[in-house]
Amino acid sequence: MGVMEATVPCFGGTRGPEIxxxxxxxxxxxxxxxxxxxxxxxxxxxxKAGTRWHDDFGTYKNGTKDLEVMMNNVIASAFEIxxxxxxxxxxxxxxxxxxxxxxxxRAVQRKxxxxxxxxxxxxxxxxxxxxDQKRDPPIQWFHPPHAGRAIWATNFKNRIDxxxxxxxIAYYLSDSPEKREASAxxxxxxxxxxxxxxxxYNEWKNSIAENLQPMLEINLIVKVxxxxxxxxxxxxxFDPQLLTIFEEVRYWDRLGFxxxxxxxxxxxxx
Numbered sequence: 001m002g003v004m005e006a007t008v009p010c011f012g013g014t015r016g017p018e019i020x021x022x023x024x025x026x027x028x029x030x031x032x033x034x035x036x037x038x039x040x041x042x043x044x045x046x047x048k049a050g051t052r053w054h055d056d057f058g059t060y061k062n063g064t065k066d067l068e069v070m071m072n073n074v075i076a077s078a079f080e081i082x083x084x085x086x087x088x089x090x091x092x093x094x095x096x097x098x099x100x101x102x103x104x105x106r107a108v109q110r111k112x113x114x115x116x117x118x119x120x121x122x123x124x125x126x127x128x129x130x131x132d133q134k135r136d137p138p139i140q141w142f143h144p145p146h147a148g149r150a151i152w153a154t155n156f157k158n159r160i161d162x163x164x165x166x167x168x169i170a171y172y173l174s175d176s177p178e179k180r181e182a183s184a185x186x187x188x189x190x191x192x193x194x195x196x197x198x199x200x201y202n203e204w205k206n207s208i209a210e211n212l213q214p215m216l217e218i219n220l221i222v223k224v225x226x227x228x229x230x231x232x233x234x235x236x237x238f239d240p241q242l243l244t245i246f247e248e249v250r251y252w253d254r255l256g257f258x259x260x261x262x263x264x265x266x267x268x269x270x
């Protein structure tokens with residue numbers, strides 16, 4: 001077993017085994033090239049050997065160039081199915097570890113640019129969706145109005161934060177214009193999402209009445225005369241605004257925001 005064959009990184013996905021096998025095949029081919037030089041039947045400094053050394057070493061160099069082409073093809077093939085920043089970073093980590101020759105390093109650098117472009121595309125897509133829908137976002141039916149909007153924006157924020165962290169801890173990624181562009185776009189979008197969440201929180205706080213106690217003093221069950229039979233019926237008279245406040249407090253608390261004092265007292269008392 002060759003040295004590299006024992007240290008081939010693990011590759012995920014359906015094509016992971018295929019990529020690993022291709023790298024092992026390259027390593028074995030390289031070992032064969034090296035062994036040809038190791039097992040020469042003559043002394044390389046022997047002038048009587050004529051041009052045999054130059055011929056054998058030329059064969060080795062040409063074989064190495066062929067292996068570089070094969071390595072570039074493996075890298076290109078591995079990145080063909082990349083659709084997320086996370087999977088791209090995982091591949092970059094693996095190939096950065098394997099890239100020792102300048103041609104291979106340049107190939108990895110080109111793929112690094114592609115991953116940052118992928119992140120830029122994702123950022124610009126989220127930026128457009130956020131700009132188009134922030135006035136009336138598609139929140140879940142069970143979410144209260146204000147907290148639901150904040151959760152919608154938080155999901156976007158968490159998504160870009162995660163990818164940004166992956167790229168920040170990837171110390172092996174070199175600097176590039178695409179990297180700086182992605183960083184600037186991320187900071188701008190992250191700030192806009194945080195401001196939107198804070199504005200939504202303040203809007204909710206300002207919408208709550210100073211005194212909520214009267215909502216608790218009404219009768220929970222009331223007698224209502226039937227418009228058809230004339231027989232009175234009992235109906236629930238619980239203020240629906242209270243239910244909304246309870247849900248807002250619950251979800252804002254999950255988001256890490258303290259409820260206004262009057263809303264907190266209302267929830268504690270009930």
